[in-house]
Structure formats: C-alpha cells, structure tokens
Amino acid sequence: MNIGEAAAAVALPAKTIRYYEEIGLVRPRRDANGYRAFVETDLHKLRFLGRARALGFSIEECRALLALYEDDSRASGEVKAIASKHLAEIATKIADLRAMEATLSHLVETCAGDGRPDCPILADLGGEPH
Amino acid sequence: MNIGEAAAAVALPAKTIRYYEEIGLVRPRRDANGYRAFVETDLHKLRFLGRARALGFSIEECRALLALYEDDSRASGEVKAIASKHLAEIATKIADLRAMEATLSHLVETCAGDGRPDCPILADLGGEPH
DNA sequence: ATAGGGCTTCCAGTCACTGGAAGGTCAAGA
C-alpha cells in the first residue's frame, strides 16, 4: 500500500506520515522502486498516533505512549502518569483561555463597535484605569 | 533608558523587545554608542503590546490594534471586529480542549495506574472498541 | 510516445520568541 492510500486509510496527510517516518515513529519498508509500502501494523500505529495527537499529546509523549503500547510488560502507572500530566496541562490551558475570554468578552460587550473612535478595548490595552 | 531598564519597567524580556523592534512594532531611537534609548511613549507601546499578547492576540493583531490605538480617527467597529474574531477563536480552542479533557479524564479515571499492563488509555488509543 | 498522477527527496517557511556566540561599552574598584 502506497503512501497516498495509507494516508486516506488513517486520515493523516501524506506529508505528516513522511514526517513521522523521518522522526522515527513509523518505519514502513520500501518497495524496489523506493516507494514506501505500508502494512496493517503501520496503519495501526498511524491511527494510534492520530488519536493521541487529537487528544493533544506532544510528539514525544506519543513516542512514549507508542513504546508502552508495544511493550507487553509495561506498567499502566507509566501510561497514567503521562496522561495525568497532560490532563493537568490541558486544565491549565483551559483556565488561561477562560481568563482571556472573560476579560475580552467583557470588553467586547462594552464596545459600541460603531464609527466613533471611543473604545474600551483600546482603553484597557492602553492601560487606562477602569 | 537602556533596554534592560525598559524590560524591567514593562515586564517583557529584552530579547522580546529587540524582536518587536525587528518586526517594526517599536522604534526606539539610539544613543551615540548604539544603545537603544527608550522614552515613555516606547514603554507605553510595549505595555500595550504586553497586555494584548497576554489576551492572546497574535503579533499581527497586535500590530493592527496598535495602529488603531494611535489613529485618532479610528472606528471602534474595527477594533471590535478584531477582538470578536479573536474571542471566537478562544471559544473554539476552549471547546477543543474541553473535549480532550472530557475524553482523557474519563480514561485516566478508569486506569488502575499500577504495575500491571492492562490500560484503558492505551486500549482507546489503540482503537479497541469501548 | 506522451500525458497524468503519484511517488521521491530536499529546502524553506510558519509563529513568537529564546539561547548562545562574538564582540563593543561603561562604571566602579584596586
């Protein structure tokens, strides 16, 4: 199976799959003509990676998770540690974004948004006391 | 005022201020020795940029906002448009992160996290049906 | 034979910095 077909099968861009090979996440064998030849285990790994990335894990976390996935003697505690750390980072990001959202939505609400120059958004950014 | 003192005054790294100059967001004059010499209006701009960045605006959005800030004949509608667009992006990001959080927190909760290999997190990433 | 689509590699760009090297400048102390 060539890269185009594999890309369609796992819903990842071909470019991304090449990149994953370059950084050693997958190692498809090659046909005599130099084309990558993907087999089912490659596709399985790629789907794993796609799902892990969709959950926001970094590439290095994906690499670690994939290694654990393939290690029959793993301890689930290691997996849970990675996931918990990531979960905490997600929570932090959400909190940061919600703080931005709170401030900004208030400013947007109070801005007339017409043709006049007066603007509480710029006033706030400019440091004018509330 | 040299860059170090300016950096302390506006709570931005000196490196960042140099970068902002490089991309044309600030234009401090120079002393005879080549050192940047910041005056109060430079600091004011830098504080504006710091606050806008803290609200998550991109550099290009900051550039646009700063231009509007300095344009006495601006229309607040332009500002509001930029801010509203950004607000929508923040909301999207929050929704994405919350979806990740929901999935992942469920998986983490159901993972024993001990020395055994069984792990619902890896099972999910591996595509095993629930 | 040729046209097209798919494949290959390699290089550059993204965003907003950040780190570091090599070297000039300045104020204080011995």
Added chain:
DNA sequence: TCTTGACCTTCCAGTGACTGGAAGCCCTAT
C-alpha cells in the same frame, strides 16, 4: 591606569509539528 563585570550590540540557530513547493523519478493508460 587597569581590570573586572555587567551591560549592550548583532547575527545565527533552534523550538514544534508540520506545510508548501521545487525538481525529478515511476507507473499506467491512451
């Protein structure tokens, strides 16, 4: 006066995870 150390300068490279594009090979169908 000399030196030390803390500044400052520029320039180059790296970050994360791709993405776009160029140049060129391969395969199939007409």
